[in-house]
Amino acid sequence: MGVTAAALLLTLFSALSCGHTTQQVCLQTSYSEDGQCNFSFVLPPLSCPSERSGEEKVTQELDQIKQGLLEQVEELKLQNQGLSTKVEELAEELSKLKRTGGGQTQVDPCAEGHRLPGVLSCYQLWKLGCRESGRYVIDRDGPGFGEKPVETECTFDSQGDLAVLPRTCTDVLQKGETRSGTYTIDPDGPYQSVPPFQVYCNMTAENGAGVTTIGHDSEARTHVQGFEQAGSYRRTVTYDHATIDQIRALIDASESCKQFIKYECKGSIMYGPDFKNDNRIVYYAWWQTWDCREAYYWGGASPGSQDCDCMVTGTCDNPDHPCNCNINDDVWRQDSGFLTHKDDLPVKQLRFGDTTEPENGYHTLGKLMCFG
Numbered sequence: 001m002g003v004t005a006a007a008l009l010l011t012l013f014s015a016l017s018c019g020h021t022t023q024q025v026c027l028q029t030s031y032s033e034d035g036q037c038n039f040s041f042v043l044p045p046l047s048c049p050s051e052r053s054g055e056e057k058v059t060q061e062l063d064q065i066k067q068g069l070l071e072q073v074e075e076l077k078l079q080n081q082g083l084s085t086k087v088e089e090l091a092e093e094l095s096k097l098k099r100t101g102g103g104q105t106q107v108d109p110c111a112e113g114h115r116l117p118g119v120l121s122c123y124q125l126w127k128l129g130c131r132e133s134g135r136y137v138i139d140r141d142g143p144g145f146g147e148k149p150v151e152t153e154c155t156f157d158s159q160g161d162l163a164v165l166p167r168t169c170t171d172v173l174q175k176g177e178t179r180s181g182t183y184t185i186d187p188d189g190p191y192q193s194v195p196p197f198q199v200y201c202n203m204t205a206e207n208g209a210g211v212t213t214i215g216h217d218s219e220a221r222t223h224v225q226g227f228e229q230a231g232s233y234r235r236t237v238t239y240d241h242a243t244i245d246q247i248r249a250l251i252d253a254s255e256s257c258k259q260f261i262k263y264e265c266k267g268s269i270m271y272g273p274d275f276k277n278d279n280r281i282v283y284y285a286w287w288q289t290w291d292c293r294e295a296y297y298w299g300g301a302s303p304g305s306q307d308c309d310c311m312v313t314g315t316c317d318n319p320d321h322p323c324n325c326n327i328n329d330d331v332w333r334q335d336s337g338f339l340t341h342k343d344d345l346p347v348k349q350l351r352f353g354d355t356t357e358p359e360n361g362y363h364t365l366g367k368l369m370c371f372g
Helices: 052-100 122-127 169-174 244-253 309-313
Strands: 007-013 024-031 037-042 115-117 134-139 150-154 181-185 197-202 211-214 222-224 233-236 256-266 271-274 280-283 286-288 333-339 349-352 360-371
Touching (some): 169 181, 169 197, 211 244
Parallel strands (some): 115 134
Antiparallel strands (some): 007 024, 024 037, 233 349, 256 360, 271 280, 286 349
């Protein structure tokens, strides 16, 4: 424990009886800059009679006082040394706790290349206090869960603040990054309501346009059978590492977006007349928009048209039907195409019916892809 070199004045009184006279003895103590303790005594002139016996008595009493003061000084030195040692021990213990995290080994979460479980983006790294730009290995789901950790570039500005991130993969490409891979984007800009998130940037697709791609859990060709009632089969789509709000921010920031959809059918109709109920139209199949509206148009067709791509291109197997699956016969047919109306994307849910055996179908839903 450091003690300043300021002078410490200790004034001690000793009642030296000499008639009616009281003598005052002062001890002046100070510490030098190198920590040494210095002291001196200040004695007032004696006002006692100058008899020999009186002088000897005073001298003896002064020696006793001096010895007592010396003992007190030594005791203070020992106490100060003990306190200094204790402080050093506590400081070392505190440093050890910081290094070990209270018993658990810690590593710097902001070290470049460090794998940080559960962190989704550079934005979360910044919130954790990371301020050094570099490539970080980010584990979205934690060890042993979901996809493997990915390496991504995190950029922080000279003040250690989160740098302005690209809004889309097209921005990433324009910044000179030509490698396809995972990148962090911030479609609505820094510090807005939607936090940055990670996407896959395909730098070679669509003639190298820098395509922002978001996958989901319903991309595989999936069999549908045993669901007769209209829309009784349902498949809710969960997108990879992005909320609907984040995806909508991306769509708003992009010039265009599209999502492939296909339904293969054998005796399973999209929609048609109910012959048992005055031929009213029954919709057996539809999909939900991002905000849960039912949509009856399919890939390649316009919103509200209830058509399929073959109707637009004039390639339907039967020109009397706007969708191939509406032919509703014992032949495998399909309707497929890209949904491109930004106000409806992404697809949130798929619904099908009319698949009681031997009727059945298969649905396929592609990744969301955005440009610009």
